[in-house]
Amino acid sequence: MLAGMALFEALVVAHVATGAVGLTAFWGPIATKKGAARHRKWGRAACYGFLGAGTLAICMALLSLYGPEARHPEIEDRTLFEGLFGWMMLYLGILTIGFVDYGLAVVKHSRDRRMLRSPRYQTVIAAVVVSGAWCGYFGWQVGHPLMVLVAFIGILSMGIQQLYIWRTVDPPRQTYVGEHFRALIGMGISAYTAFLSVGLIRYVPEHVFNPAVWAGPSVIGVSLIIWFTLKGKKAAGPCASGVRPHPQ
Template identity: 85%
Template structure:
């Protein structure tokens, strides 16, 4: 039991360290000029930080579900605890990894999106969908709408990615930029939500099951997606109708 507790606390410390890197660097790509050196540097730091935090979240979730000791005895609803800090945290960790993987891959394969059909990428998307489906089903069983909501958002996001990957007609050349942006905003939403669980249960345990608090990252993230999408459409509409891109 002592070994398990030591391992769990070590994972928490590592999760916090990698999460702080990701959470801090996440805003760099948003405020810097897209495609510039600083944008790429901040983006890589955020992605690698969140990738580490996502893997550690999965490890902590598995320990919460199958570890030898009884964690957080002050929480009396053990089934709901298992759902939020076990299955949902595992899913959010997987979702974060899935968004990071896709967000980097669409840029890497911007000239050949069919490369995203490879088993290596499809396996990650499938893992997110399966873990999300189980999270949503568990949330339905325990009557917690938050688990169902985050599962729905993640699964729909994966299906939108699949539509881009598998569509038969070639999309406009710059479509991958929007895919990249939405994936990395989604990465931030899932990571902030998962990271919130680590501090929430320790700082304000009486609100640990409050859906309004857990929904905060999703509200902010979706608002950012809507804002930048509308901004991009407005900029595109402002261009002269007769203008054509210069040949490369």
């Protein structure tokens, strides 16, 4: 039992360390010029940090579900604890990895998006959908809307990705930029939500089941996606539809 607790605490420390890198570097690509060297540098740091944090979140979730002892015995609702810190944490870890994987892949295969149809990428998307469906079902069973909400957002995001991957007509050349952006914002949403749970349960346990607190990253992230999407369309103007303005 002591060994299990020591392992869990070590995972928490590593999760905080890698998550801190990702959470800090996440804002670099947003603030810097897209495609510039600093943008790519900050982006790589955020992706690697979130990959580590997502992997560790999966490990912590599995220990919470199948560990030899009950963690945080002060929480009386063990079913809801299992849902939020077991199944939802597991799903958020997989979702974070899925967003990172897709966000990098659309840039790597920007000239041939059909490469994203390979089992290598489709397996990751399927893992997100399956874990999200179970998270949403479990949340519905225990009456916790947050689990249903984050499951819906993740599954919807995977569906949007598949529309891009499997569309029969090639999209405009720069469409992959929007896919890249949305995926990495999604990465931030899932990572911030998972990372927030570690702090909530340790420092403000009275709000650990408060949906309003947990929903914060989703609200901010989706707002960023909408804002930057509208900004990009406005900047593109008539050229977005392939019509070039006549020179004055």
